[in-house]
Amino acid sequence: MPLLSGVTVERVIASPPGPIFDLLADPRRHREIDGSGLLRDTFDGPDRLCLGARFGMGMKAGAPYRMINEVVEFETDRRIAWQPWPAAPLLGKVIGGRVFRYELEPVPGGTLVRETWDISKERVPLLIVGLRATTRSGFEKTLARIESIVTA
Numbered sequence: 001m002p003l004l005s006g007v008t009v010e011r012v013i014a015s016p017p018g019p020i021f022d023l024l025a026d027p028r029r030h031r032e033i034d035g036s037g038l039l040r041d042t043f044d045g046p047d048r049l050c051l052g053a054r055f056g057m058g059m060k061a062g063a064p065y066r067m068i069n070e071v072v073e074f075e076t077d078r079r080i081a082w083q084p085w086p087a088a089p090l091l092g093k094v095i096g097g098r099v100f101r102y103e104l105e106p107v108p109g110g111t112l113v114r115e116t117w118d119i120s121k122e123r124v125p126l127l128i129v130g131l132r133a134t135t136r137s138g139f140e141k142t143l144a145r146i147e148s149i150v151t152a
Contacts, residue, residue, distance in 0.1 A: 006098070007117040007132050009139035014110040015150040017077040023149060024080050024102050027055040027069075032149065035141025036134070040064070049082075050074055056087065065091075072099060079103050083121070097121040098128070113146065115139045 013020060023029055027042045027049060038059045043066075045055025051074040057067045066087035073081035081101035086092045099118040104111050117135050119125045 005132075006119045007135045007139060008114060009136060009143060010112060010114045011140075011143040011147065012107060012110050012112050013143070013147045013150060015147075017104040017106060017111045019150045020104055020111055020113060020146060021077045021080065023146060025049045027057075030057070033142050033145045034138075035143075035145060036138035038138075045069075049080065055082075057084070067096075073101060077104060081118075093123070095123055095127060097123050113143055115143060 023033065025048050027045045028047065030042055031039050038061050040058040040060050043056040043058065046053050049071050051071055053071045055069050057069060059065050059067055067084040068087050069082040069084045071080065072083045073079050079102065081099050083097060083099050085096035099121060101116040101118060103114040119128060122128060
């Protein structure tokens, strides 16, 4: 694995892409699907995301902090991605820029959901590469939560 690579996790979910995308495009529901356990709440965002939309997330990893996300990729029922930046401007000079991306591909039996943590645009990627294993585990839990919601 290249030193500065991100993480990608895939899962086939027995659902058409629409309900999965609708869940991902609703920032108010992100806490329900968050497998990392870091997300506390969302704030200052639309009910449904679109390209260029911004929304905030209250997070906690030891201490509480806030991130501001901008939707940087959006193709209905196919792809959505957002790029988070720390709400604290000084911290944003050191960290931020990674992209969280979901790609949905219809396959026999449902939808292949691919979640990617793309660190190619991270300000200082060496500061976060050690989080790969934790990120992979969180993504596996997130995809399982998405599946349980859309197949209930």
